[in-house]
Each structure stands twice: as C-alpha cells, then as structure tokens.
Amino acid sequence: MPADDYIKPYEKNWFWQLALKDWRRYSDIMLVALVANVLALSGMVFSMQVYDRVVPSQSEATLWVLFGGVMIAIVFEFVMRMLRVHISDVVGKRADLRISERVFAHALRIKNGARSKSTGSFIAQIRELESVRELITSTTIAAISDLPFFLLFVFILWMIGGPLVLVVLLAVPLLLIPGLLVQRPLGKLSSEGMRESAIRNATLVEAVQGIEDIKLMRAEQRFQNQWNNTNDVAASVGMKQRWLTGLLLTWTQEVQSIVYAVVLLVGCYLVISGDMTTGALVGTSILASRTIAPLSQISGVLSRWQSAKVARKGLDDLMQRPIDDPQHGKKVHKAHLRGDYVLEDVGFYYDEEEKLSVLNISKLQIRAGERVAVLGRNGSGKSTLLQLLAGMQEPQQGSILLDDIALNHLDPADLRRDMQLLSQQARLFFGSVRDNILMGNPLATDEEIHQALVNSGALEFVRKQKMGLNTLINEGGTGLSGGQRQALLLARALITSPTILLLDEPTAWLDEVSEKQFIQHLHQWLGKRRTLVVATHRLPILDLVDRIIVLENGKVVMDGPRDAILHQHGMATPKAAQRTVTMKAAAVAEEGVA
Structure with missing residues (x-):
C-alpha cells in the first residue's frame, strides 16, 4: 500500500472503500453463484421426471440417462460453489489485509496526546478487526450472493406449484422479523462485550507488565479477583449473545421444517384434486426448501452484523484520531535542521x-x-x-x-x-x-x-x-x-x-x-x-x-x-x-x- 494511503484524512466510508476495492471480483462471484443456483435446480427436475415419467412407464433407460445428467449437474454445482468459496476467500483476504494494514498504520501514527490512556483499551480497539472481519468472510459473501436468486426460485415455484408459492412468501416475514427484532438487544450486548473486553485487556496488560511488582507486593489475589470479575461479566454477556443467536438459528430451522410440511399438506390436496402431479409436488417441496435457504443464511448474517457494527464504531473512533503527518495538512520539508x-x-x-x-x-x-x-x-x-x-x-x-x-x-x-x-x-x-x-x-x-x-x-x-x-x-x-x-x-x-x-x-x-x-x-x-x-x-x-x-x-x-x-x-x-x-x-x- 502506498505511504500516502496511511495518512489520508478520515473518511466516513473508509472501511467500504477498502473492502470493495476489488469490486470487479464480486461480479465473478455473482456469475459463479448464478451457474451454481441454476444447476441446483437439477435435483428438482430429476425428481419430477422420475415420478411423472420413469415410474409410470417403468423406463430404466430414461432413469439412467436422467441419473447421469443430474450427477453431472451435481458435480458442476460442487465445482462452482467451491470456486465461489475460493474467489470469496481471495477477495476477503485482500480486503482483510488492506483494512488491517490501514488500521495498524494509523494506530502507529496517532499523536501521543490522542492515544488511549489505557494500553489494554487501545489493544482492544485494534482487536475489533476480528469482529469486522466476519463481514468479509466467504460465508457472509456466499449468503449475500445467494440472496438475489430467491426471486428466481419464487418465480419457478409459482410456475410449477402455483398457489404453493404463497406458503413460501408467508414464511418470509417469519424469518426476517425475528432477525430484525433481536438487532437492538444484540447491539446492546455487543457494546457491553466490547467494553468488558477492553477492561479485560487492560487488566491483562497491566498484570503482565507489572508481574514482578505484583509478586513482591503479594497482590496476586487482587488481580485474580479483578480478572475473575471481568471474566464473569464477559461470560454472562457472551452467554446472552449466544442464546439470542441460537434462538434465531433454531427458529429459522423450524420455519424451514414448517414450510416443507405445509407445502406437502397443501400439495396433497392439489394432487388429489388433479391440479398437480406427484412429481410436481415432490419437486415443489425440494424447491421450497432451496428458496428458503438463502433467507435462513441472512438470519445468521444479521446475528453477526451487530458485533461487526459495534466493532466498526470502535475502529471509526480510532481512525478519527489525529496523526503525526496528515495528508490534508501540507508539511514543510527541510533538507537539514540545525537545532535553533x-x-x-x-x-x-x-x-x-x-x-x-x-x-x-x-x-x-x-x-x-x-x-x-x-x-x-x-x-x-x-x-x-x-x-x-x-x-x-x-x-x-x-x-x-x-x-x-x-x-x-x-x-x-x-x-x-x-x-x-x-x-x-x-x-x-x-x-x-x-x-x-x-x-x-x-x-x-x-x-x-x-x-x-x-x-x-x-x-x-x-x-x-x-x-x-x-x-x-x-x-x-x-x-x-x-x-x-x-x-x-x-x-x-x-x-x-x-x-x-x-x-x-x-x-x-x-x-x-x-x-x-x-x-x-x-x-x-x-x-x-x-x-x-x-x-x-x-x-x-x-x-x-x-x-x-x-x-x-x-x-x-x-x-x-x-x-x-x-x-x-x-x-x-x-x-x-x-x-x-x-x-x-x-x-x-x-x-x-x-
């Protein structure tokens, strides 16, 4: 990274400028995601053809042709998804290195008067990079890249299953609303967790730096109690966060099961009435699960968003602190200083x-x-x-x-x-x-x-x-x-x-x-x-x-x-x-x- 990049004045969107610098590679990710999601429809097509054509006609030749075709599609889908993971990891790694480099370089150049009084707090701020990194991992990128294909799957579901698409559409608010409702409590818990992490880091740094004095003054118990109290609070905050995240994850899994069951329930009536074939019902049930999957992943992204948001706030505070050689303030160069x-x-x-x-x-x-x-x-x-x-x-x-x-x-x-x-x-x-x-x-x-x-x-x-x-x-x-x-x-x-x-x-x-x-x-x-x-x-x-x-x-x-x-x-x-x-x-x- 050029030296001038280290001393740029603070910009509100500094993070996204660095994270999205390789934005052209994201188009590659979307293209690969398109191919992978289209190939994912092969399982649905295979099920429909087997139930509607192969079984009634008892055609083994057709069965093996269809099976060979679906296996090829599955292999290519696997290759596409692994390619997406690789590209996402490369893009995420580059963004991570750029962000880490910029933050650390800025931290080294912060004016002495603007530094945190506590070394532990200062370290905790820089360590928030770990939470922010979650936003640019392959898992998050994969979840977001799959989201646009929700509309494609809904359209195909409507073409095949007709009214069954309403079951999936009604499930959308059941997935999104709980995820949005837990954002506020997760945000508060993330702020508390960050504060406790700073205190814990400060205690650890102080104890390590002054270990000899602690031993000589027989103050081990004092620092042990301080460490235990801080850990107790941090563990309680972490437990509440995990409970909310676990609740959200469990809820999304149950909604997926409910959608599958309701699709079969309503579909059976359509099959009985002659409005749908058995193959279409099986294919629709598979497609319904595929359609809901991206929304389930978004719920997981939302649960991590608050931690990353609080961490970003801490990094923004760090990046706003004045540095020794800001780019916007032109400095005077001297070839030689005398000392007057x-x-x-x-x-x-x-x-x-x-x-x-x-x-x-x-x-x-x-x-x-x-x-x-x-x-x-x-x-x-x-x-x-x-x-x-x-x-x-x-x-x-x-x-x-x-x-x-x-x-x-x-x-x-x-x-x-x-x-x-x-x-x-x-x-x-x-x-x-x-x-x-x-x-x-x-x-x-x-x-x-x-x-x-x-x-x-x-x-x-x-x-x-x-x-x-x-x-x-x-x-x-x-x-x-x-x-x-x-x-x-x-x-x-x-x-x-x-x-x-x-x-x-x-x-x-x-x-x-x-x-x-x-x-x-x-x-x-x-x-x-x-x-x-x-x-x-x-x-x-x-x-x-x-x-x-x-x-x-x-x-x-x-x-x-x-x-x-x-x-x-x-x-x-x-x-x-x-x-x-x-x-x-x-x-x-x-x-x-x-």
Missing part, C-alpha cells in the same frame, strides 16, 4: 478536564550548536519540555519554532531524521542487538554500529556475548541490567547521527566508570555543530554543557551560563563524591552520594 529553538508563551497540560499546567514558558531560546542542561526537581517539567522539543507532544497554547519554522508545520520524517529523543520510557524490542540498534538507521554500516557502541559505552557488553551483535534481546530488554539497557538505547539514538540530541536522564542507570566513558565519547561526538539538551540530576553530565536552565513548577526560574550558575550557588569546584544535583527553593545545590 524558540519557545514563546508555551503552555501545556496533560489533563484536558482539570487543565493543570505542567509547563508554562513565556520565552526561551536554544541556539543551534548549544549544549544545554535542564535541571529541576521531580515533576518540574523537564521531561515534558523534551517531549515538546521533540514534537512528541504539542502545546495547548503558544508556539515552538525550530529553525524559524513552527515545529508542528515541519514534516515529522524530516524532524526525526535530524533529531533523537532518548526518554526515560524508551524500550528495547524483541530481536537481536543489531536489529535494535539499526532500527533508526537500517542502512548503517558495521563500522558505524561499532562507533555507536563505543560512544554509548555498550561495546564491552556486546563483546562479552557469544553471539555479539546477533545476541537475542527479549521484549523490553528483559534479562539485561538497567545500565546495559540504557547503553544500548544510547547506541540506538547515536547511530542516526542526529544534529539535535535530546536526552532524559541518560546516565541514570550507568555506573561511575561507564558514565565517565560515555561523557568523554559524547563530548567528542557532539563537536560544535550538534545541539544537545539534556535533563539530568547527575553532576558529571554538566561537564557536557555550557548553559543551564532551571525549571520549577513548569516555569523557567534560572537560565544562564553553566559556570556562572554554579559559581552563584557555590558549585564551581564540586567534590569528587558528588554525582547528583538537587534543586532546593529554585536554586542549584549539590548532594553527596553515600
């Missing part, structure tokens, strides 16, 4: 309801090539500032300019080409060390990988592994120490050779030796052209910077040259044992590490 930031009247908050300001900056400028440290107490807004500078979050008020262009007007691909943010929540992914490092720069050479490992301090760790760069990393870096994970994440950030480097506590998990090596290598790597903004509590990191910005309650309370601020607060000559910076009363102070 200007923030004016920037205000940002996470909670849309309470609107508690996390960051409130009236004026801030970071020049290209500057090395800036952002200091402040926990919760002062350091990480949020880096998120805004990286374009991962957008301010609710004010503007952020990068190289004299509004940050939200820049093409995200250009921004992420020349900028790297290493946040505290950065993750390693399942795969080899090489796969993880090359994620941001797939074309990097082995020499570039080696240099990135050297600069990050991860080279020693990789050398000790038997498989080297091919060492397998578990999901999230499970099994690695905090320092090893952080070193590999640093290597992944550096291999893209960004001109703008944003680091959030980059050495929080490194020991003194690794931290010192990292600072030395990074100092050489930065040179004079790269812009560095680092949020930290570690004193050694300040050797990398020439400017310090101090945040308190989301506001800039101090901003100036590093040495001037350190002199001002008596930190010009830090002690060797001091490795952390603690903010007290909007001032920079040092804190010894025991």
Whole structure:
C-alpha cells in the first residue's frame, strides 16, 4: 500500500472503500453463484421426471440417462460453489489485509496526546478487526450472493406449484422479523462485550507488565479477583449473545421444517384434486426448501452484523484520531535542521478536564550548536519540555519554532531524521542487538554500529556475548541490567547521527566508570555543530554543557551560563563524591552520594 494511503484524512466510508476495492471480483462471484443456483435446480427436475415419467412407464433407460445428467449437474454445482468459496476467500483476504494494514498504520501514527490512556483499551480497539472481519468472510459473501436468486426460485415455484408459492412468501416475514427484532438487544450486548473486553485487556496488560511488582507486593489475589470479575461479566454477556443467536438459528430451522410440511399438506390436496402431479409436488417441496435457504443464511448474517457494527464504531473512533503527518495538512520539508529553538508563551497540560499546567514558558531560546542542561526537581517539567522539543507532544497554547519554522508545520520524517529523543520510557524490542540498534538507521554500516557502541559505552557488553551483535534481546530488554539497557538505547539514538540530541536522564542507570566513558565519547561526538539538551540530576553530565536552565513548577526560574550558575550557588569546584544535583527553593545545590 502506498505511504500516502496511511495518512489520508478520515473518511466516513473508509472501511467500504477498502473492502470493495476489488469490486470487479464480486461480479465473478455473482456469475459463479448464478451457474451454481441454476444447476441446483437439477435435483428438482430429476425428481419430477422420475415420478411423472420413469415410474409410470417403468423406463430404466430414461432413469439412467436422467441419473447421469443430474450427477453431472451435481458435480458442476460442487465445482462452482467451491470456486465461489475460493474467489470469496481471495477477495476477503485482500480486503482483510488492506483494512488491517490501514488500521495498524494509523494506530502507529496517532499523536501521543490522542492515544488511549489505557494500553489494554487501545489493544482492544485494534482487536475489533476480528469482529469486522466476519463481514468479509466467504460465508457472509456466499449468503449475500445467494440472496438475489430467491426471486428466481419464487418465480419457478409459482410456475410449477402455483398457489404453493404463497406458503413460501408467508414464511418470509417469519424469518426476517425475528432477525430484525433481536438487532437492538444484540447491539446492546455487543457494546457491553466490547467494553468488558477492553477492561479485560487492560487488566491483562497491566498484570503482565507489572508481574514482578505484583509478586513482591503479594497482590496476586487482587488481580485474580479483578480478572475473575471481568471474566464473569464477559461470560454472562457472551452467554446472552449466544442464546439470542441460537434462538434465531433454531427458529429459522423450524420455519424451514414448517414450510416443507405445509407445502406437502397443501400439495396433497392439489394432487388429489388433479391440479398437480406427484412429481410436481415432490419437486415443489425440494424447491421450497432451496428458496428458503438463502433467507435462513441472512438470519445468521444479521446475528453477526451487530458485533461487526459495534466493532466498526470502535475502529471509526480510532481512525478519527489525529496523526503525526496528515495528508490534508501540507508539511514543510527541510533538507537539514540545525537545532535553533524558540519557545514563546508555551503552555501545556496533560489533563484536558482539570487543565493543570505542567509547563508554562513565556520565552526561551536554544541556539543551534548549544549544549544545554535542564535541571529541576521531580515533576518540574523537564521531561515534558523534551517531549515538546521533540514534537512528541504539542502545546495547548503558544508556539515552538525550530529553525524559524513552527515545529508542528515541519514534516515529522524530516524532524526525526535530524533529531533523537532518548526518554526515560524508551524500550528495547524483541530481536537481536543489531536489529535494535539499526532500527533508526537500517542502512548503517558495521563500522558505524561499532562507533555507536563505543560512544554509548555498550561495546564491552556486546563483546562479552557469544553471539555479539546477533545476541537475542527479549521484549523490553528483559534479562539485561538497567545500565546495559540504557547503553544500548544510547547506541540506538547515536547511530542516526542526529544534529539535535535530546536526552532524559541518560546516565541514570550507568555506573561511575561507564558514565565517565560515555561523557568523554559524547563530548567528542557532539563537536560544535550538534545541539544537545539534556535533563539530568547527575553532576558529571554538566561537564557536557555550557548553559543551564532551571525549571520549577513548569516555569523557567534560572537560565544562564553553566559556570556562572554554579559559581552563584557555590558549585564551581564540586567534590569528587558528588554525582547528583538537587534543586532546593529554585536554586542549584549539590548532594553527596553515600
């Protein structure tokens, strides 16, 4: 699928555009269905001829000719129906892949501020594809393709059975009305089921991600109870859905039996009165069952429709969420970004309801090539500032300019080409060390990988592994120490050779030796052209910077040259044992590490 298709603006009929993209193949399905349904009449014709001609004349030759003909028709009907299944599966598979691709691509590009707060709920929304997929399966397509031939069968039934056609026509509302009546309760149950599925997914994700904490806090029973309660509600909802669906299915089967019985009952009177032959009665009874069959299948489709409808609603909600690079909003392309930031009247908050300001900056400028440290107490807004500078979050008020262009007007691909943010929540992914490092720069050479490992301090760790760069990393870096994970994440950030480097506590998990090596290598790597903004509590990191910005309650309370601020607060000559910076009363102070 072309890249532009991923970033198209939301369209109400996006689903059907993708599902019916191969609409010409549906004409093939209808043609095959026509041939199959015409051949299906062979059984009726065979029965009529046997009872009306073969039996009275006792002609064995005619019997075998008719039998051979009906067997050929049955074989061809089987071939046609299997061909329809194959074409339907191919068309359904293509539509399924297109829809899945579009939804997942959109989910990956949703802006951070528009994502669901619960990971489990977000996963549940994407998993609704399973329910929507039911609409494009071969079973559903077969039921719909057979429906138009109901009128053909009714016409033939009228030609052969005369008044017996009324029995079938009277059965139509008996089949359709119950199916329509259960749509409302099925819709409510589907909505409840989707909600419970989201809660269950959220519980599962939270439990899996925090399994160690759950064990240490002896909270297994709490999560077990939560899981059991959610499952109990979901099972009850599912049972009600199955009961209604089963009721509808059983009812359609009984109506079919009733139609067959009534056709025989009325037909017997017509045979007795001489208005119909025995063969016509047998053929009519067979044809009546064939005529009712498509309507019975539609009842099954209606029972699945509500689940798919609710799932579609959830997917529509997902597809309406704003993405990083919408096609309808033309973005500015830049061949090279220097890293010249200007923030004016920037205000940002996470909670849309309470609107508690996390960051409130009236004026801030970071020049290209500057090395800036952002200091402040926990919760002062350091990480949020880096998120805004990286374009991962957008301010609710004010503007952020990068190289004299509004940050939200820049093409995200250009921004992420020349900028790297290493946040505290950065993750390693399942795969080899090489796969993880090359994620941001797939074309990097082995020499570039080696240099990135050297600069990050991860080279020693990789050398000790038997498989080297091919060492397998578990999901999230499970099994690695905090320092090893952080070193590999640093290597992944550096291999893209960004001109703008944003680091959030980059050495929080490194020991003194690794931290010192990292600072030395990074100092050489930065040179004079790269812009560095680092949020930290570690004193050694300040050797990398020439400017310090101090945040308190989301506001800039101090901003100036590093040495001037350190002199001002008596930190010009830090002690060797001091490795952390603690903010007290909007001032920079040092804190010894025991």
